[in-house]
Structures are given as structure tokens and as C-alpha cells.
Amino acid sequence: MAREWFVSDRIWVQEVDGGPYEPMDRSAEPEHWLRNVHSNRVIVTQFDDGATSWPEVGYRPTCSASMPSAVAGMLDALDISSGQSVLEIGTGTGYNAALLAELVGVRGKVTTIEIDADLAATARARLEAAGYGHVAVVVGDAAGMAVTEKFDRVIATAGVHLGQLPVGWLESTRIGGVILAPMRADLASGPLVRFEVERDGVGRGHAVRGLRVGFMELRSHRVAALPFDGLRWDDPAADRSITEVSPFKMLIDEASRWAVAVAVPSCRYSLEKKTPERDHGVAWLSDPVSGSWVSVVPDNRSRYTVRQSGPRRLWDEAEAAFRWWRRHGEPPLEAWHWTVAPDRQTVALA
Structure with missing residues (x-):
């Protein structure tokens, strides 16, 4: 199936990993x-739920065609059979819904929910043009959806x-069905969790081994960030202490970052990397709700200087969680066990 059938003529692409988004027009550069x-x-x-017009680059990507490798990995983890019924949360371009329809075949059924009415209308038109007009495209907020079928x-x-x-x-x-969802916390994203719904109506599962994904949050789950560019890493009014725990090890490693999250x-x-004006990097933590923040920088003795401000002692919380993770043998993401029930949701080491 051709990916280009579902991609707009005007797009934004990061042609270098971690680089800026570049606008691109099909008519100008086919x-x-x-x-x-x-x-x-x-x-x-x-970008920005449609508030940013091409070619301007916005703050938050809000619709995209996912990496093909991630799409293939998720479909493999979903383990679809011909004739099954599938509910997709987040229609986006419609490409994934078309792939789902291909996998379930003519005896199967695909319903896809999209909160953005304009995106839904565009995806519906593309699906129809590609021969998948039987896919049901529903406009609505999947976070508060009412149960109408299984x-x-x-x-x-x-x-x-x-x-x-x-x-x-x-x-x-x-019962016996599967929910596949990219789970995240405020501090970390990445675990793609495969839940199996058991006879008691509870979904239990683990992160899919070897597959990491990063998706835009459900709109109702978005949390505003505290801008770091308005803070001073060496603020003299902040409380100062010393630690031997590297914030870079804590936050770069996905397993430790998840335990802290x-x-x-x-x-x-x-x-932040070092700059010509500053010969060291800076690690930041912030809580947008309380306004608390932390900066951590290396000193000259293989230790780190911590500055904390606000009602929460964020570094103390993070360091305690990091040490707990180490005491438990530095478990990977796959070691966590997830449970979703009508009255509770938990994640704990298996």
C-alpha cells in the first residue's frame, strides 16, 4: 500500500535526527x-491542532504519518487475524486504518476515532479514494467514549x-482481546504496552520487547511545561546541595528514567549541552503545577551541584527513586507489570 496516498502535499520533515523540522511542498520538490x-x-x-499554517513550524506536532518501522512493529504486536474487529484510537492520516482493514480482510471490521473533525474528513476521503470506504471513521474524543460494541x-x-x-x-x-497502547508519564515515554483482557474483565500486560515508540499525547492528557529558558541554573536564591548521582545517567537511560517517572x-x-559561555552541561527537572524546579551541574570532583527551588524537593524525590531502581537490580521496561481494571490502574515490578 502506498504511503503517499495518505500524506499531504505540504509536510514537515526532520531530515537529520534531532534536527529542525523543514517544510516541504510536493509541487515544488516532487x-x-x-x-x-x-x-x-x-x-x-x-502542528498545534491546525493553528500553525504551513510553511511555519509550530510548537507541537499534532498529526503525522508515523515511522513505517514503528507502524509495522505495532501491527505485529497487535497480532491481528482475518475476520476480526479492530478499534483504532487516533485516525490521523488514515494510513494505519487502511493497513488494519487490509489485515482483517472483507470479513473483518475497522472503526477509527479521530477528535479533529478536519483530520477525520480528510482521512475519510483518502480511505475512500484508496478503496477502503468501508472503514468507519468516527469524530469524537476517545478518552471519554461510550461503549457501544465489543x-x-x-x-x-x-x-x-x-x-x-x-x-x-x-x-x-x-474477553481474550488485546489493547495495544503507547504509555507514558510526564517524565518519560516509550513503553508500548500489550494488555490482554482476561475473564475477570481486567487487562494485564507488559511492554512489548524491543519496540519503543513516541506518540503525541491524547489531547485531554496534555500537560503544560514549565519553560526552562526563563530560569537561571545558578540562581543564588535556590537551595544548594551536593550529590554523587549523575543526573545524566539517570535521565538518559530509558530504564532508570522510567523508574523515576x-x-x-x-x-x-x-x-542542555555545554556552550562557549558555559563549560558544562545542565540537567533540569521541573513541575509545572507547583512551579518547583531543579538544576544539576557537574563540579570538579566527580560530584554534582544541585539547586532546588519551590515547594517540592524534586531532586530528592528523583534521587530516591533512582537509588530504589538500582537496589532492585536496574530492571528494564519489560520487567514492569501493568494492570487496568474498571476501578484501578497499576504498574509495578513483576
């Missing part, structure tokens, strides 16, 4: 556009915050 669409890159088709598979293409997987998804899944809610991070 070969360049097609080369990127055929690559294993994320193709952004909307599905064999539920797949989310939007990030779901820890402890907030909508109960309606669970209630929409048949579980234990320290409402916390974001940023890592």
Missing part, C-alpha cells in the same frame, strides 16, 4: 517529497498517561 515519504521517517502533517483488538496511536487509560477502551474489548509524577526534564 522527488524530494517522495523520497522522504518513502523513508523511515515521521512525516508531520499538522472489539477483538484496540490500538491507540496517541500517548496515554500512566493511570489514565480510558476505562471505555477496556469495556470495548472482548513512575515515582515522581508531574515532572519534566531537559538536558
Whole structure:
């Protein structure tokens, strides 16, 4: 199936990993556009819920064609059979819905929910043009969906915050069915969790081994960030202490960052490299709710200087969680066990 059938003529692409988004117009650069669409890159088709117009680059990507490798990995983990019914959360471009329809075949059924009415209308038109007009495209907020039928598979293409997987998804899944969702916390994203709904109506699962994904959050799960550029890393009014724990080790390693994320809610991070004006990097933590923040910088004795401000002692919380993770043998993401029930949601070491 051609990916270009579902990609806008005007897009944004990061042609270098970690580089800036570059606007691209199919009519002006047809070969360049097609080369990127055929690559294993994320193709952004909307910024800021449509408030930013091409070619301007917005703050937050809000619709994209996901990396083909991630799409293939998720479909493999979903383990779809011909004739099954699938509910997709987040229609986006419509490409994934078309792939799902191909996998379930003529005896199967695909329903896809999109909160953005304009995106839904565009995806519906593209699906019809590609021969998948039988896919049901529904406009609505999947975070608060009402249960109307049961599905064999539920797949989310939007990030779901820890402890907030909508109960309606669970209630929409048949016993023995599967929910596949990219889970995240304020501090970390990445675990793609495969839940199996058991006879007691509870979904239990683990992170899919070897597959990491990063998706835009469900709109109702978005949390504002505390801008770090308005803070001074060497603020003399902040409380100062010394630690031997490297914040860079803590926050770069996905396993340790996840352990901290579980234990320290409402916390974001940023890592700054050294600059010509500053001969060291800076690790930041912040809580946008309380306004608390932390800066951590290396000193000259293999230790780190910590500055904390605000009512929360964010570094103390993060360091305690990091040491707990080490005491438990530095478990990877796959070692965590996830449970979703109508009255509770938990994540704990298996």
C-alpha cells in the first residue's frame, strides 16, 4: 500500500535526527517529497491542532504519518487475524486504518476515532479514494467514549498517561482481546504496552520487547511545561546541595528514567549541552503545577551541584527513586507489570 496516498502535499520533515523540522511542498520538490515519504521517517502533517499554517513550524506536532518501522512493529504486536474487529484510537492520516482493514480482510471490521473533525474528513476521503470506504471513521474524543460494541483488538496511536487509560477502551474489548497502547508519564515515554483482557474483565500486560515508540499525547492528557529558558541554573536564591548521582545517567537511560517517572509524577526534564559561555552541561527537572524546579551541574570532583527551588524537593524525590531502581537490580521496561481494571490502574515490578 502506498504511503503517499495518505500524506499531504505540504509536510514537515526532520531530515537529520534531532534536527529542525523543514517544510516541504510536493509541487515544488516532487522527488524530494517522495523520497522522504518513502523513508523511515515521521512525516508531520499538522502542528498545534491546525493553528500553525504551513510553511511555519509550530510548537507541537499534532498529526503525522508515523515511522513505517514503528507502524509495522505495532501491527505485529497487535497480532491481528482475518475476520476480526479492530478499534483504532487516533485516525490521523488514515494510513494505519487502511493497513488494519487490509489485515482483517472483507470479513473483518475497522472503526477509527479521530477528535479533529478536519483530520477525520480528510482521512475519510483518502480511505475512500484508496478503496477502503468501508472503514468507519468516527469524530469524537476517545478518552471519554461510550461503549457501544465489543472489539477483538484496540490500538491507540496517541500517548496515554500512566493511570489514565480510558476505562471505555477496556469495556470495548472482548474477553481474550488485546489493547495495544503507547504509555507514558510526564517524565518519560516509550513503553508500548500489550494488555490482554482476561475473564475477570481486567487487562494485564507488559511492554512489548524491543519496540519503543513516541506518540503525541491524547489531547485531554496534555500537560503544560514549565519553560526552562526563563530560569537561571545558578540562581543564588535556590537551595544548594551536593550529590554523587549523575543526573545524566539517570535521565538518559530509558530504564532508570522510567523508574523515576513512575515515582515522581508531574515532572519534566531537559538536558542542555555545554556552550562557549558555559563549560558544562545542565540537567533540569521541573513541575509545572507547583512551579518547583531543579538544576544539576557537574563540579570538579566527580560530584554534582544541585539547586532546588519551590515547594517540592524534586531532586530528592528523583534521587530516591533512582537509588530504589538500582537496589532492585536496574530492571528494564519489560520487567514492569501493568494492570487496568474498571476501578484501578497499576504498574509495578513483576
